Amino acid sequence: MSVTGSAGALWLDSPHWAEFIATYLFLGGVSGGAYLTSTWASLMKHLMDEQNWLSRLLLARSDDRAHRCACAETARWGSLIGVLGIAVGGVALLMHLGAPLRALTFPVLFTNFGSWLVIGTWVIVLFAVWAVLETLWLHFGAELQGASGMSLFPRKILSWFDGVMPWRTDRGITWLIDTIADATRPPSRLWGGLRIIGGVLSITLIVYTAMLLSDVTVVQFWTRPYLPFIFLMSGVSTGISAALLGTVLSGGALTRANHRFCLTDDAIIVVELVGIGLLLSFLSSSPNMGAQASLTALFDTYQLLFVGGVLAFGTIIPVILSLTITVLHEFTHFEENPMGARLLTGGYATKYVLVLIGGFLLRYVVLMAAVKSPLAVQGV
Amino acid sequence: MAQEWGFYFDPEKCIGCSACQVACKNRHGVDPGPVDWRRVETVSQGEFPDYEETTVSISCMHCADAPCENVCPTGAINKRDSDGIVTVDQDKCIGCKYCGWACPFGAPQYGDDGLMQKCNLCLGEGPGSGSGQPTKKTADNGGTKPACVDTCVGGALEAGPISDLLDGVSQAAAERFGQGSSSANVIVEPTTSDGGMGPADITTPETGD
Numbered sequence: 001m002s003v004t005g006s007a008g009a010l011w012l013d014s015p016h017w018a019e020f021i022a023t024y025l026f027l028g029g030v031s032g033g034a035y036l037t038s039t040w041a042s043l044m045k046h047l048m049d050e051q052n053w054l055s056r057l058l059l060a061r062s063d064d065r066a067h068r069c070a071c072a073e074t075a076r077w078g079s080l081i082g083v084l085g086i087a088v089g090g091v092a093l094l095m096h097l098g099a100p101l102r103a104l105t106f107p108v109l110f111t112n113f114g115s116w117l118v119i120g121t122w123v124i125v126l127f128a129v130w131a132v133l134e135t136l137w138l139h140f141g142a143e144l145q146g147a148s149g150m151s152l153f154p155r156k157i158l159s160w161f162d163g164v165m166p167w168r169t170d171r172g173i174t175w176l177i178d179t180i181a182d183a184t185r186p187p188s189r190l191w192g193g194l195r196i197i198g199g200v201l202s203i204t205l206i207v208y209t210a211m212l213l214s215d216v217t218v219v220q221f222w223t224r225p226y227l228p229f230i231f232l233m234s235g236v237s238t239g240i241s242a243a244l245l246g247t248v249l250s251g252g253a254l255t256r257a258n259h260r261f262c263l264t265d266d267a268i269i270v271v272e273l274v275g276i277g278l279l280l281s282f283l284s285s286s287p288n289m290g291a292q293a294s295l296t297a298l299f300d301t302y303q304l305l306f307v308g309g310v311l312a313f314g315t316i317i318p319v320i321l322s323l324t325i326t327v328l329h330e331f332t333h334f335e336e337n338p339m340g341a342r343l344l345t346g347g348y349a350t351k352y353v354l355v356l357i358g359g360f361l362l363r364y365v366v367l368m369a370a371v372k373s374p375l376a377v378q379g380v
Numbered sequence: 381m382a383q384e385w386g387f388y389f390d391p392e393k394c395i396g397c398s399a400c401q402v403a404c405k406n407r408h409g410v411d412p413g414p415v416d417w418r419r420v421e422t423v424s425q426g427e428f429p430d431y432e433e434t435t436v437s438i439s440c441m442h443c444a445d446a447p448c449e450n451v452c453p454t455g456a457i458n459k460r461d462s463d464g465i466v467t468v469d470q471d472k473c474i475g476c477k478y479c480g481w482a483c484p485f486g487a488p489q490y491g492d493d494g495l496m497q498k499c500n501l502c503l504g505e506g507p508g509s510g511s512g513q514p515t516k517k518t519a520d521n522g523g524t525k526p527a528c529v530d531t532c533v534g535g536a537l538e539a540g541p542i543s544d545l546l547d548g549v550s551q552a553a554a555e556r557f558g559q560g561s562s563s564a565n566v567i568v569e570p571t572t573s574d575g576g577m578g579p580a581d582i583t584t585p586e587t588g589d
Contacts, residue, residue, distance in 0.1 A: 009423070010436070012484075012485070012486035013486065016490075017477065097476055098476075098493055099475050099494065099495060102472075103474040109454045109472065110453045112452055115450070115451050117451070212478075215482075216482050218447075218482070218484045372481075373484070375485065
């Protein structure tokens with residue numbers, strides 16, 4: 001029965017999830033998006049080596065050394081962020097739970113496979129396995145000994161441990177992991193197949209973070225298909241931003257790899273904005289009082305976070321910033337002087353940071369502005 | 381399913397004293413504070429001089445198709461086949477609060493331990509006490525009345541097998557319940573003081589479907 005304005009209504013408090021779950025949802029999206037970015041960067045690097053019709057179509061020129069290095073760095077950053085994101089996100093989820101240790105027995109305890117929490121848990125587990133293996137194979141191996149690149153900092157940390165530990169030998173932790181990576185690294189075609197499966201898993205992970213919410217049908221703000229679509233776009237966008245922020249830190253800001261990923265990110269952000277617009281339009285046209293209350297929350301209580309944080313600083317300004325950098329980068333000689341290069345690098349980094357902040361704020365306001373449809377008490 | 385239990389509520393008889401709320405807390409040892417398995421809410425409408433307030437007493441509705449059970453990852457929430465009462469096994473609950481979002485009535489509550497607790501129609505005493513208990517018996521058959529029903533001073537609340545409850549309600553209330561506007565197992569008596577606006581009803585909200 002629909003809720004009408006002529007009836008009294010009971011509003012129920014429902015702020016069951018807040019910053020921990022927002023962090024979990026955000027990092028789930030970032031992890032999935034970063035893994036996808038890593039896979040795409042690996043493909044680009046592979047195509048540069050192959051020089052076939054697809055590489056010509058995608059202009060993967062083998063003579064661009066900086067592009068090749070940036071692709072390698074992006075691939076490594078992406079897989080690493082995939083692992084770190086899902087690990088920290090998992091901790092954030094556990095911190096929210098009433099019985100976190102009990103939740104760790106999920107293989108036995110989680111029996112309701114109709115619940116998105118159970119589906120998502122297994123998606124996370126599978127994704128984590130894929131991301132860890134990808135990180136192992138990209139960051140470790142005998143051929144990477146002595147290699148440079150900021151993305152390789154995990155092996156540098158392990159090498160440092162090998163050097164300072166009292167039991168140090170020539171064959172330390174790094175050697176052990178290198179050996180495991182070389183022994184387990186699959187041949188190229190199989191690895192490609194595994195990456196495709198990983199890509200499907202990462203998209204499933206991103207979409208899951210929204211399906212978890214949109215399964216709650218008494219919250220119209222979380223309705224399908226709008227929220228899953230918005231989260232998918234935001235997840236991929238924030239994943240690209242996180243991975244490419246790493247590439248920028250590695251010195252790859254002015255490479256074709258970064259430039260292309262940045263423009264791809266812009267296109268995704270624009271599509272995400274369309275999705276947000278459609279959701280707001282749906283809410284504003286809905287007679288549901290909960291939908292109206294969510295709209296009021298977005299543009300009143302959480303106006304600063306939503307309008308300022310998500311829409312302005314999280315999406316619109318990054319796109320404007322990115323397009324400005326692109327114009328300066330492509331059509332001027334701005335990058336040829338050191339100050340110009342630093343400004344462009346800073347611009348890219350700022351854009352990516354803003355997108356990440358916007359992505360987190362999006363999850364936060366999606367949780368905080370969610371209002372359940374009120375109970376109708378007719379005839380009072 | 382055998383006899384499915386539910387509640388009956390007559391707003392005309394409710395005086396808003398909150399005795400049901402307090403009795404529930406007492407029987408189940410729920411500390412003073414925001415956790416309420418049953419609560420009395422005031423719904424207002426209109427403006428002076430055509431202003432009216434109605435009090436409603438609500439708790440878990442032991443829904444026929446319980447959304448809390450559907451989303452619970454561990455199966456801690458169980459809609460019992462034997463009597464239709466929705467119980468929670470706190471030994472399985474991980475405190476994710478997903479049920480709190482899914483429930484349209486705000487029934488799931490979370491104590492200091494972060495685990496879900498809610499009305500179990502006094503199958504036992506204390507959080508999680510309903511899980512694993514034998515089939516609920518009526519007071520006539522040696523069972524205990526729920527504390528809220530036992531304490532209600534105006535006779536506004538009743539609990540029992542739905543079929544038994546329907547025997548004693550008005551035709552309008554029975555018809556409204558039979559129309560199945562929601563899956564909540566609560567029969568609400570119509571009010572007559574609204575000048576013909578229609579019967580009072582606590583309905584599930586419009587969903588996003």
